[in-house]
Amino acid sequence: PGQAKALQLGVLFAAWYGFNIYFNIFNKRALNQFPFPVTCTLVHLGVASLLMCALWATPWKKRPHLTTQTLQQLLPLGLLHATGFTSTNASLGGVNVSFTHTIKAMEPFFTVALSTAFLGYVPSLPILLSLTPIVGGVILASVSEVSFNWAGFSSAMLSNLCFQCRNVLSKRYMTTASLDSQEGSGAEVLDQTNLFACITILATLLLLPYWAYSDLGALLSGAPQAAVAAKGMEMARVVWWCVAAAVCRFGDVLTSYAILAKVIPVTHSVGNCVKRVVVITASVIVFKTPMSPMNMFGTGMALGGVFLYSAVKSWQEKRTGATGRASARTFFRPAARWIDRNIVRPPRLGIKFTLRRLARNGKAKKAEVQPEAPRKEPEEGAGPEYYL
Numbered sequence: 001p002g003q004a005k006a007l008q009l010g011v012l013f014a015a016w017y018g019f020n021i022y023f024n025i026f027n028k029r030a031l032n033q034f035p036f037p038v039t040c041t042l043v044h045l046g047v048a049s050l051l052m053c054a055l056w057a058t059p060w061k062k063r064p065h066l067t068t069q070t071l072q073q074l075l076p077l078g079l080l081h082a083t084g085f086t087s088t089n090a091s092l093g094g095v096n097v098s099f100t101h102t103i104k105a106m107e108p109f110f111t112v113a114l115s116t117a118f119l120g121y122v123p124s125l126p127i128l129l130s131l132t133p134i135v136g137g138v139i140l141a142s143v144s145e146v147s148f149n150w151a152g153f154s155s156a157m158l159s160n161l162c163f164q165c166r167n168v169l170s171k172r173y174m175t176t177a178s179l180d181s182q183e184g185s186g187a188e189v190l191d192q193t194n195l196f197a198c199i200t201i202l203a204t205l206l207l208l209p210y211w212a213y214s215d216l217g218a219l220l221s222g223a224p225q226a227a228v229a230a231k232g233m234e235m236a237r238v239v240w241w242c243v244a245a246a247v248c249r250f251g252d253v254l255t256s257y258a259i260l261a262k263v264i265p266v267t268h269s270v271g272n273c274v275k276r277v278v279v280i281t282a283s284v285i286v287f288k289t290p291m292s293p294m295n296m297f298g299t300g301m302a303l304g305g306v307f308l309y310s311a312v313k314s315w316q317e318k319r320t321g322a323t324g325r326a327s328a329r330t331f332f333r334p335a336a337r338w339i340d341r342n343i344v345r346p347p348r349l350g351i352k353f354t355l356r357r358l359a360r361n362g363k364a365k366k367a368e369v370q371p372e373a374p375r376k377e378p379e380e381g382a383g384p385e386y387y388l
Helices: 003-035 039-056 068-094 097-119 125-143 150-182 192-221 223-230 235-260 265-287 292-320 333-344 351-367
Strands: 122-125 325-326
Touching: 003 039, 003 068, 003 097, 003 235, 003 265, 039 192, 039 235, 068 097, 068 150, 068 192, 097 122, 097 125, 097 150, 097 265, 097 292, 122 292, 125 292, 192 223, 192 235, 223 235, 223 265, 265 292
Parallel strands: none
Antiparallel strands: 122 325
């Protein structure tokens, strides 16, 4: 049994890395010939949405029943997902794949900063120190990068900001939805796969108007197709690369969730760090990316900092059960309260909900129970890591 489990995990990790490598290769080839990141992103999201709908049609995955309140909670997550994915593709189209992934190694920095700003938790000193080599490595890699341009760099940083905002709000959604379900509100708690599917479908719908504004006119004029043909490339091949990248991205996320269900979160985080190293190495080999000694040192320093951050985070969780302490006040506390009141827990209206709440309050008074304990806010670093 132990050998079978190890073999299964090995196959899953190999598939995870393979899907991500080929996603970056296919995506970069398509963007090199067809520099329209919004259109490529729409294809990626649209294909993933269709594949998820097909999965719901099978007995393997049950389709969720969404309420108006749930859609209201998921709407900002879909917007952040669309913006982050578009920014990632814009960066991949503007700079080398290896440089984009080096910048995206700063995800832990954004996670800590946003959790401190909006969740009210102050990270410990070891966590802050572990972020130093990540930031320093990205700076060294940036100043020595051959393909550096501010558009590609800014797009990758915007992608980090959007994806980590989405992850912080996703954790709050999962916690709040679970508590609401326990209170008997009837709300369905989405698992990670269904949460990813709903966010992806919403992102596709939200991106359509911007795509029509930015790319539709150019595509109807035929200029991009003519430019692709002028490079000696067939448009059908570019479309194949884009669709293949979308399928690989879908497989990447599903295998990530399958691994997360079998291992502890820190193992998944370390595996994600190794995956970034493998992707950077593969992209350098496939695209023959030139790297100076300082660039290689900066990239290695940033990736090593991510490993250090994961190790320190795991050590802190085992020692204290959390990676930071609650802060009574933060500069962004008003913004955090607004997000919590209007996005994470929007007001629920309707006669059924009002009657249910009145009945529950009546039973509570009749039984003379103690007042309900306040909700426990999610701690930064607590709970599973959501890889979306």
